[in-house]
Amino acid sequence: MAPPDNHPASIANQLESLPLKARRALWAELPNDSRGEVLAYLHDDVLQTLLQEMPVEEIAEAAEQMEAAEVADVVAMLSEEAAQEVIDSLSTEDRAQVEMALQFDDEQAGRLLDHEGISVGRKRTAGQVLRHIRARRLPNYTDKIYIVGARKQYLGAVALADILEAEDDVPVGELPMIDNLDQVGPEMPLADMAALFRQKHYVELPVIGPEGIWLGRITLDDAMGVIQDEADHNLLGMAGLDEEQDLFAPVLTSARNRAVWLGVNLLTALLASWVIGNFEDVLGKIVALAVLMPIVASMGGIAGSQTLTLVIRGLALDQVRSDNWRALLRKEIGVAMLNGVVWALAVGLIAWLWFSNPIIAMVIGTAIMINQMVAVLAGLAIPMVLERFGMDPALAGSVILTTVTDVVGFLSFLGLGSLLLL
Template identity: 45%
Template sequence: EVGELQQLRFMLNKGLRPAEVAHLLEKTPPRERQILWNLLNQELEGEVLQYLGDDAQAEILSRMEASEVLAITESLETDDMADILQQLPDRVMKELLQIMDTENRSRVEQVLSYPEDTAGGLMNTDTVTIRPDITVETVLRYLRRHKEIPETTDTLFVVSRKGSYIGVLPLTRLLTTDPDVMVREVMNTDVDAIAADMPDEEVARLFEQLDLISAPVTDTDGHLLGRITIDDVVDVIREDADHSLMSMAGLDEDEDTFAPVMKTTRRRAVWLGINLITAFIASAVIGLFEDTLDRVVALAVLMPIVASMGGIAGSQTLTLVIRGQALGHVERSNIGWLFNRELIVGALNGLLWALVVAVVAVLWFQDMTVGVVIALAIVINLLAGAMAGTLLPMILKSLGIDPALAGSVLLTTITDVVGFFAFLGLATLFFA
């Protein structure tokens, strides 16, 4: 038992890299996670913490004093430290900033002054800067005097005497240039600096499109503030992509897979409650047609098919449009084409499957009218699904509501209501 603990302690502190320890913690249930965390040496805690998801970070930080948090995060890069501090309750964060030394505080406060989801919130302040009017030889000598260049440095930033950003000098170019050449002559001025208030998904798109490894960040006056590196951008890409998936199920993209029971129950309850309203609305629609249902029991048997087909078709459109929005493919200028295509696709698939369902229904209940009614209702509901799936995300986005979060609930409401209303309403007419 003691030997095993010793082994575990060794593995956590010597055997695994901090990112691997974080991964291990993420896949461990709460009680065991706490035991593993306690076995970790204090000097590794900050390193490990920065690799954890927001939810798991907050859980661990909630049990720490401001001074402890400071002690374990002090040695981190500014952006990573700021990331962690953002998970602290306001009270603890304020306390922590007060006990910090002045230089560190001003650096952290600069990063914290930008929202977490902007270029400013992603950036790091550890840039290596050079002047344009020196030779490559001087740059090489200057670097050699440094013991270490910050990790993931692939370019040096060229700035004016006043700190204004001018251009970049990639290390690969530095290494292939004649030492006597001036920086001004070899630097690359094509690389635009990123404005500190650029949203992080736009930063990610730039990095993806230009295959960047790092990029300079400037304030509105063009002063170099810091740099963004690809490792932080990768986190943004991962989170943005997870966001749609998780939100569509009413989950948070940072959701800790092994969150404790009560936390999970509370979060899920909200989503179930919202969906219950949807379900009641659908029931109310069915309730309008109690008399018809009472007369033709086959309708009760078949009605879920109409709602379900509309819901599935609508979700396909919704998912495609939400992903299209996230990738920046879908916008006002091309939504018209998409709307038309979805409508045509909905009509074609509606006709196809309406026919199939009608044939089965007629054979099953030996009633032609039931077949006609369900066929019409399916076509109507697939068209409704296509329209809702295309327009809902556009409308929600323009209202500033997250389409991934609200879209699926609203879509189901629409396809349920339209599906039941069309099917039972038509049946009431036909069987009257």
């Protein structure tokens, strides 16, 4: 609820909060020399809505204010021709950096390579390094200095605090190197890179290329962006909204994105209906079953989605693994059995009182027990299998789960009903 200010991030947030027309109007009012910085703060989907409106020269001008990784993002959204024009407009050094970033796809750490990190030879003294820092300004997110050999091979890193503390004439190679410092490879998946930052609270990490060459660094700033995107993806993905980071995406685009999800869900709903359709006989005779059947499916869906959510989070945090899923399975089965019994009794009692029929009560109670167990097993297995096959549990998990709990719910309830009530 901060008051609007001139910070590029605040302007970016304001742009993201506006419908398309107003967004473009505000964009048109921004002075040219602040646009690059604002673009750097936008989510990709929103960025694209603005790039569509900008002449190539304007994009090139904005690119001058952006870091290589950000320019690479922008360039990747342009037509081949426009992309080349923007790249050609850059200085030789910037161009080389952008072209390097573009060698990696947008799921690899190399795409976020930062070239502002400080690297020095091991014979340089602390005093020389300090003068070097003073001469070129301390880059943001700097807490270490990288020590490299003559061919830029990575030798280790020294804390900036240690450089500041050291006597002027001590060679940095003699200062204590940081122990067990993780390294990032340029082809490392962003998720793995972000996990290092998330777990160990780094401010920056070295990026080491083939033959141990120091290529640059990744900063916490960029890692945070990845972490945020992951959280966004998990949240939006579970509602099938993965492609809709733009609150004001055009109606047609939004409708199309969501239609896919609605369509997939229709298939699962049809499957459930088909299951129900096989029991027309008993449904026609005992209407109470039609009245009660959504309860079985919905209780199963809830229990399953609880386990599913827990496992999706556990996979994202690297806490659900092949060495502990059995223990998790045991725990979740315990939970399902407890809740299965409790809610089977509760719902059974309600059904009995409602329809004065103890057999209906037994049927719904048993069906709920069965569905609770299946729900928990599905909630655990589905994301792990999806992950094993390289698919995204957050995106596909909940549809598959609901299909299972609906089908099993209707099948067990109506199946038992046919057996015992006809």
